[in-house]
Amino acid sequence: MTPALLRRFGQTLLVLFGISVLVFLIFFATPGADPTARIAGRNASPQTLAFVRHEYGFDRPLPVQYLRMMQRLFITRDLTSFVGHGEKVVPEVMRAAPVTLSLVGGAALIWVVASVVMGTLAAATRGSLLDRGLMVLGLIGISMPVFWLGSVVNLLTQSRLHASWLFSWVPGLGYVPLSEDPLGWFRALVLPWCTLAVLFIGIYGRVLRADLVAAYREDFIRTARAKGLSPARVMVRHALRTSMISFVSLFGLDFAQLVGGGALLTEVVFGLQGVGRLTYQALANLDLPLIMATVMYSAVFVVLANAVVDLVYVVLDPRVRDSR
């Protein structure tokens, strides 16, 4: 077990290193995208350009620039914005993280419960009208741009139906910290949760149904049925349990992506000041260090989540240990 774990750990480190190089190269070595020109402004004089280039260290070789960047991002953590008052980047990301965690956590709870119900119902009644209806609904959920769905939700709950009894409780757009007002936190987030969850309910419900249908062809299900177990018990205790494997690995990856800023569009549409919205504002200002920090931050999350998922497998299932 130990050599497999060590090798996995080594791979994780390698991937993390590779991501940092790739992200750095995207922002600082894309042909034609000179960060100096961006900081100095459009009509800067050659002297200003030279000064900025030296001041920010862009005249050094790329590997040196890379090392300095990583040092300021991870070790001294004093990387500053190129624009505005030059705020420190790392604390800014940390301040936005609770908003994103609140959004993604709630949405994840909704999509896991809803998609398990949906996938199980569809698989239990496979071939029926209910099955087809649920699967088409799931596909519609997958086919909607999340920012558009958010706009439609806003249109209905903030404007058209806001006066009706149905949505009069909906507060204005924005975030309410959980520590200040738990009920306000819940009310501010429940619609963003549902909006973000729709896509994943569709994906997970469909994946789970396919896995369940495949599981029903396995011998151990036949055995369980032959033993005379009730259909519900076969479904929940036997089929669902094995079918959760791909569900869990999908979940690890998606959750990490969203925590890492993948929920950007939802945050923008609902005015939530999370990591994704921070990236969005950095985009508007072309603030490279901030964008780089958020992209790095999210990639690190994804890699760590992947490692955790794999680790759980290794601990749970001896077959995975040898096949990798």
Added chain:
Amino acid sequence: MSASVQAPASPPPAGPWRSAVRALLGDRTALAAAVLLAVIVLACLAAPLYASRIAHTDPFNADVAATVMLHGQEVAVMQPNNNRLHLGLTPLGPTWNPGAYLLGADSQGRDVMARLLYGGRNSLLISASSAVLCIVLAAIVGIVAGFFGGLVDAALSRLLDIMWAIPVYLFAISLSIVTISQGLRLGPVTLESDNLLLPIGIIALVYVPYAARPVRGRVLALRNSEFVLAARGLGVPPARILWRDILPNVSGTLIVLAPLLMALDMLTESALSFLSIGVQAPAASWGTIIQDGEGLIYTRPWVALAPGIAIVLTVLALNLLGDGLRDALDRQGSGPAGA
């Protein structure tokens, strides 16, 4: 999803492609999706016709002072707001009259219906081209990694791991943001920031890991199959094995991927354009029109609703078509491994 097709009594022995086509034609859902898709594509292709012959408008030139005849009355396209000082202008709402401003005007007084059709051309062009480009890249990477194995495979697989670890949207956003302000200079070639090749290339690139993995898996399985081993034993050169034995056998995987990738690409393109780092003004895509409509969402919701509905219908049709293709080709067991 597939309607089970009853084969006619004693069917003639058909090739794998023939029987796949027959299965697809018997799948009513997939057929309906294909028809819907064809209607959308044709409507968008006819955009200039609609603009010049029916709506008599130019979807790119903003004319804030324009007027339009409605029910025998001349109505301003940009109407003064209803507040006490009459500050600001509100564009005309939907007239539901195909002759003029069917879906109303946007904040610059442009005909939303005409822009919707023109924008659809860009959305469809970008998503289709990037899907094709992505499949070509993924086929090369997947086949090389799977066929040669060893160090080549390890290096390519790690590279794909690294790319896939960056959330797709953030990856696409990062690439767009560095190329959007000054364009991309590749040696002698300079791509201006409004060149559609930029979003096409970027969107294709970020989905390469997604598409290359099933291809690699399929090639790994094929590499040790009897007919490939036999060809090797006969001394057939690797290039010929790749071309004659491997490629035809991964083509099913690639074909199933195409509509699904195009669906993903369309959603990604709309997101980039919504963030104003995709298609650049004055050109439109469904994403940029939704962005135009964001500011009018409470007063003139149709500006944002209509392109969103167009995206949902197109992506839904593509997904249904992809499902149908997978079911049809899976009979030969050549669908992509896993989801």
